[in-house]
Structure formats: C-alpha cells, structure tokens
Amino acid sequence: MKRRTWISLASGVLALAAAPAFAQGFPNKPVKLQVPFAPGGTTDIIARVMSEPLGKALGQPVVIENKAGGGGVIGALETVRSAPDGYSLGMATVSTTAANPAINTKIPYNPTTDFTPIINIAATPNLIAVHPSFPAKDYKTFLEVLKKNPGRYSYSSSGTGGIGHLQMELYKSLSGTFVTHIPYRGAGPALNDTVAGQVPMIFDNIPSALPFIKDGRLIAIVVAAPQRLKELPNVPTFKEVGLEPVNRMAYYGILGPKGLPKEVVDKVHGATRKALEDPAVRKRIEDTGSIIVGNTPEQFTQQIKAEYEVYKKVVDSAKLKLD
Structure with missing residues (x-):
C-alpha cells in the first residue's frame, strides 16, 4: 500500500473514531442560536424565552444572534452553511422551511434535505x-x-x-x-x-x-x-x-445544518424538552398565545416536509409569484 493511500485511510479511521468522542464532549463552549429575523417578532420572542433555560440544561450559554433579510433566508442560509458540530443552530419557522422555499425557486437551500430538524418548540396562531x-x-x-x-x-x-x-x-x-x-x-x-x-x-x-x-x-x-x-x-x-x-398555524423549532451527529441532536433535544418541563417557561410561551409541542426529531422532520408540500401546492394552485 502506498504511503499516501495509507495516510488517507488512517485519517479517515481516526475521524470516524473521533466523532462519537466529540459528540460526547458537546457542548464545551457557548452555543449560538440563529434567529433569521429582526428582534421583536415571534421567532425572536420564543428564542429568547428558551435561551436561558436551554443553556442551563446544556451546561453552556445559548447566545441569540439575529440575522434578518430575505424573509428569513439569509439567517437560515447561515445555519445551512455552518459546521455540523452543534455550536451553530437555528430557529426553524414556516417562513424559512416551507413558505419561502415554496414560492422562491432561487433560494439556495432545500428545506427538506439541508437541515437537521431537532424539535418543534411551539405552534402559534x-x-x-x-x-x-x-x-x-x-x-x-x-x-x-x-x-x-x-x-x-x-x-x-x-x-x-x-x-x-x-x-x-x-x-x-x-x-x-x-x-x-x-x-x-x-x-x-x-x-x-x-x-x-x-x-x-x-x-x-x-x-x-x-x-x-x-x-x-x-x-x-x-x-x-x-x-x-x-x-x-x-x-x-x-x-x-x-x-x-x-387556517394554518406557524411553528417555531430548533434545527441544525445537515449532517449533525445523532449524539448532538439527542443532547439538544433532551435539553429543550427539559427546559419545556419548567412551568415558568411553559407559562411564558403559552401566555403569548402559543401551544407547546416538543415533538421528536423524526416528527419534526416529517412536519417540515408536510408543510413545505402544502405551501408548494398553495403556490402552484393559486399561481402565486414574488412581488
């Protein structure tokens, strides 16, 4: 076996071996939660209600970062392009994962394949x-x-x-x-x-x-x-x-880029569910008129896919176009 080939194979084996160890050590630094809209909207409200209790459950601060523009596309795209290590997560909305992709064919991501859905926190009218x-x-x-x-x-x-x-x-x-x-x-x-x-x-x-x-x-x-x-x-x-x-409600959840390790998904999901068990957190969310969801990653994945298909049919049947 050539030296270069051997080194390549060895590096691959080491990377595979290191992945579970990395995930087990997650998180060991602050986690960014990207809000793809300006402060003051519902996505921002839900994210900020969750940030402190979620950080407490994870053992590291959860830092909110707002990146507005393009109906949520700019912030969502930053999450898509982030390293799949769990330190850059995003807030998922119907706008970024269903409505906008359904009507705008130029969006540079696929909402059903370019994210790793983790949990739907709440549904809102x-x-x-x-x-x-x-x-x-x-x-x-x-x-x-x-x-x-x-x-x-x-x-x-x-x-x-x-x-x-x-x-x-x-x-x-x-x-x-x-x-x-x-x-x-x-x-x-x-x-x-x-x-x-x-x-x-x-x-x-x-x-x-x-x-x-x-x-x-x-x-x-x-x-x-x-x-x-x-x-x-x-x-x-x-x-x-x-x-x-x-008569369709919105959703507000957490997702990461494609390829997020299962161990990281499980930790963020478990920490979010733990945060949602706090009566004070639940009350703050429910007082906004929202309904607590807290579903599984698999259920949230299916929900995003179903919502995208619904809005795609809406766009096609009503022949809606961007302004």
Whole structure:
C-alpha cells in the first residue's frame, strides 16, 4: 500500500473514531442560536424565552444572534452553511422551511434535505390585525371595505416569501380582494410601522401582535387557529369565515445544518424538552398565545416536509409569484 493511500485511510479511521468522542464532549463552549429575523417578532420572542433555560440544561450559554433579510433566508442560509458540530443552530419557522422555499425557486437551500430538524418548540396562531384608524373593526366590515377599495390599502409582513406574505396572498386570492404587500426585515419592524399607522394592517403571529392588541394599538380581525382563542374570544377563525385553506398555524423549532451527529441532536433535544418541563417557561410561551409541542426529531422532520408540500401546492394552485 502506498504511503499516501495509507495516510488517507488512517485519517479517515481516526475521524470516524473521533466523532462519537466529540459528540460526547458537546457542548464545551457557548452555543449560538440563529434567529433569521429582526428582534421583536415571534421567532425572536420564543428564542429568547428558551435561551436561558436551554443553556442551563446544556451546561453552556445559548447566545441569540439575529440575522434578518430575505424573509428569513439569509439567517437560515447561515445555519445551512455552518459546521455540523452543534455550536451553530437555528430557529426553524414556516417562513424559512416551507413558505419561502415554496414560492422562491432561487433560494439556495432545500428545506427538506439541508437541515437537521431537532424539535418543534411551539405552534402559534396567525392573524390579520389593523391599525385603529382603519375603517373596520370586525371581519364583515373589513371584507366590505377591501372589496369596495381594491388597491387602496396595504399590509405589512415579516418579509417577502414569509408565512405572513404567503398566507395573506392566499387570503386575497380566495376572498377576491387586492391589498398591496409591504415586506419588512422581520415582524418586529413590520409591527412597529403598523402600530405607528404607517401601514394600515399586518398579517402576523399572535405572540408578537397580542401585546399591541391588548393595549388597543391594534385590532384583531381574523385568526388562523383550530378554534377561537381564549385571548380573543370575539375574533373568528379563517375557517369560520369560509376560508379554511388559510387556517394554518406557524411553528417555531430548533434545527441544525445537515449532517449533525445523532449524539448532538439527542443532547439538544433532551435539553429543550427539559427546559419545556419548567412551568415558568411553559407559562411564558403559552401566555403569548402559543401551544407547546416538543415533538421528536423524526416528527419534526416529517412536519417540515408536510408543510413545505402544502405551501408548494398553495403556490402552484393559486399561481402565486414574488412581488
């Protein structure tokens, strides 16, 4: 055997032997959790609620890093390109793993093959909310106003190709209305401008929008949820108003790049489940209007695949295109 071939084979054997040892020592330094949106949105809220208890369970700090842009694509792509060692994880959303890839064929990653799903932390309802100056305070009047004024109003979302964009476009196609899309670099900036009255309405997730609704700075019109929410008992679901295809909730989970060792996946999954056992953590998440999930890596993998297929069909059947 040639010396070069022998060295190559030996290096490969050593690398294989070292992999389990590396995973067993994980983590021995801080873990980054990438939020692919600006601060203030639901993804950021859930990540920050989890960071301290998750770090405690792992035995190392979990550091939140926000990287906004492209409807979540820029931050998600950074996770895809990270080393598969567990020290660079990302928050998974419907926008980054289903809606955006379904409508944007130029996204440089495959949501079903380029990630290692670890756990879905929580599911959250979505909603349409309007600024108090909007000439409608309930769904019936809201629809009448839009139909009488096609193109007059606009809506904000967390970004082009995100769940808020795609679900609102689906709503428009099914309801026969036209509202102009104003994309932002995350739900936080979109909310700020809607609350300030610069944009009359928003399609957003409940956790980030609910505080403004409770304060009377936004008015909830219709929600995407299995049933009416206890926090908003007078607000109908999309199913109730005859638009069941729009009635889909968002998810917020943790994933890593492709090839993440099983031992690392198991440790992060176990630490997340342990953090979710804390009543205080559960309460903070549930108080946002979210539902705790905490499923297995296998279940989350299937959920991402199923959600991507759903939105791909939505895009194809409704012939939706990017602005």
